[in-house]
Amino acid sequence: MESMQGEVIYPPLANNHISVDCVVIGFDGTQLNVLLVNRHGEEDGLAYHDMKLPGSLIYQDEDLDGAALRVLNELTGVKNIKLMQFRAYGSKNRTSDPKDVHWLERAQQARVERIVTISYLALVKIDRAIDKSLDAHKAGWVPLNDVKRLAFDHNLILTEAMHYIRDAAEVNPVMLFDLLPRKFTASQLRTMFELIYGHAIDVRNFHKKIAMMDYVVPLEERQQGVAHRAARYYKFDRKIYNKNRR
Amino acid sequence: MESMQGEVIYPPLANNHISVDCVVIGFDGTQLNVLLVNRHGEEDGLAYHDMKLPGSLIYQDEDLDGAALRVLNELTGVKNIKLMQFRAYGSKNRTSDPKDVHWLERAQQARVERIVTISYLALVKIDRAIDKSLDAHKAGWVPLNDVKRLAFDHNLILTEAMHYIRDAAEVNPVMLFDLLPRKFTASQLRTMFELIYGHAIDVRNFHKKIAMMDYVVPLEERQQGVAHRAARYYKFDRKIYNKNRR
DNA sequence: GCAAAAGTGTTCGGGTTACACCCATGC
DNA sequence: GCATGGGTGTAACCCGAACACTTTTGC
Known part of the structure; x- marks a missing residue:
């Protein structure tokens, strides 16, 4: 999905019905931030730009966890991120906004029907090395409170991710140390x-x-x-x- | 997937890459049981019969939760079952056993490649009414300890479902009352x-x-x-x- | 009367809560 | 010296864990 360049050649997709999306949460010492990528497009002759969670359709030769890891690796350069799968989203109308459909079809260069997405959650340290890579991909950290309307159902996914963290941390608070610097x-x-x-x-x-x-x-x-x-x-x-x- | 009859007409599938599977747990006063359906087939000229979790590919006009509800309604006649989605399974080799592939293609009457399944969990009272409906579908309650090798990765799904129940019950034990009779x-x-x-x-x-x-x-x-x-x-x-x- | 399961109180210890003041530092 | 956040102890309470005997019933 991270394709604005046009001529890059991608590995074959498994199919165009299954994607992964990643909710990456970082803590800057004061606030919780989420990693978002910019989305640019044109709808009804008007240019717009908004944001979305990093994600991708899955390739033929990778499984779900692999796809999520690839997305994050492409974006941040980091390889060993701890990812937790937390929910699948497959409502019929999650790709009902024409803006979303058009954007997808252009990014995907294929007819897009219904997409079920498997969402992943990662807790990471905010880190200079990551930040450089992010700039290159027009992505960045956004404080949770400043998150606006996102593409698709990504606001919903983000909200449910935060609930999930809370519940999971109740059982195992140690996972939260992943958010902190050394x-x-x-x-x-x-x-x-x-x-x-x-x-x-x-x-x-x-x-x-x-x-x-x-x-x-x-x-x-x-x-x-x-x-x-x-x-x-x-x-x-x-x-x-x-x-x-x- | 519940098709051994052959000539029944089904609603159109959304695609043949996404399914739901249901782990339905019941308590008989002594043991925990899981709801399984019989699977019959022939492989290498030899007839076999084993069991699987109830499941189905998803239809075009339903979302994930709807598909899971449909599966359980078809099987038990019950409409208002509380379902919890708990995980997606999409490993490349989850449909690698030829037995599973052949069975699916016959049941599905279509080429089957890779399938991602969204698994659901339900806790229900074991009930005379349900049991009758189950007989009709060659399905039934199997004590957890007596579960043998299941189709696909259904043993894995079952195991992880039980872990999930434990964790979820730790946060909210009240959900377990769904297992008990009035x-x-x-x-x-x-x-x-x-x-x-x-x-x-x-x-x-x-x-x-x-x-x-x-x-x-x-x-x-x-x-x-x-x-x-x-x-x-x-x-x-x-x-x-x-x-x-x- | 005996086998089989139901039901009933007290004590102890560890963990969580509530709460107010002095300390170090830069400007 | 003052503003800003850092750091410290004690008492009350609550909850979970350990533990043994009497009751009721059918046979």
Whole structure:
């Protein structure tokens, strides 16, 4: 689907009825962001540009997970992203907006009927390396609160993805550490939990909780040049986590 | 897919790449059972018969949820089954066994390539009315422990469905009441939880827990003609549940 | 009366909640 | 020195886990 160039040759599609879409969530220390790609087109003689989730029809020689990984790899250059499949969308009218149909057919260069999409979710660190690759693909991070009307049913998919994260994190909160950089402060960690769970967390109780998590290890390093007491950095140690839990 | 008759006319398929499969779990008071349909065929000149999950390719005029509901309605006659979509299966080699391919092509009367299936989960009461309809379709309840090798990747789907139930019930145990008849004893309820969670539950603590759930209301009715102290019946009151929780 | 399952309370410990003040730093 | 966010302890409460004996019924 990432085709505006026209003459690139693509591997054969498995069929034009099945796609994957990826909801990639990143945390910048303050807000949750979602990775979106720009879509340009013309409808009724008027140019428009809006955004969509990264996605693609699936190729003949790949399975669903593979297709989702490929989409993200093409976009970010990253290979080993943890992806969770979370839902299929196949409503008859999800490709009913003529704008969407026309855009697809031009991008796809084929008649498009009904498409079922399998949606994937990834939690990643926002990272300089990724950002460069994103620019090249006219894609970028958009704060969740600033997301406007997206193509297809992608607003729905995004909303349900956020619900899914919340539920999944309830069972296994450790997955959320994928959102954080290698070093993070206690309040970044807390802010992240607050954003996911949607409610404030008591600061003192939160510090107690961190202290109990042996896999969150305090570093000697502290913030530099901030206009207040410098915060300590912590890191997430997956080895310790794997050893003691599960 | 439920076609052994040959001359029945079916509505047009959306395409032959997308299907739904239903994992329907029922509880008989002692064991968990799954609803399976018989599959008959011939391969290399040898007749075989095994079992599969109920499923179907999707028709043009229905969406995914609709297709799953149709499958269950055709099979059981029941209309308002609560279905949860839980995962898509689209591995390239899920239709690699020649036996499966041949069977599908005969049932489908069309060339079959790759099929992505969207799997659904339902928890239902085992019920006389359903059972009659099942006989007519050569389908039936099979205790989970007695499930043999199933068609396609249906063993995988079943296994993952059971995991899914466990996780989902952890967040929202009330969904499990769908498995129970209108009247049930405390030990039936306990047995059900034990089967889902895979471990024994202390009897006294369990009674305390029931007592705290205002939506599990004790009835005056008791078991009849059992060779031990007769157990009290309880019922699940969804109105009370909806009022006080959520 | 005996086998078989139903039903009933108390104690202990760990984890979660609520809550208010001093600390370090840059400007 | 003041504004800004960082960091700390204690008491109350709730919930889950452990644990053993009496009751009712049919045979």
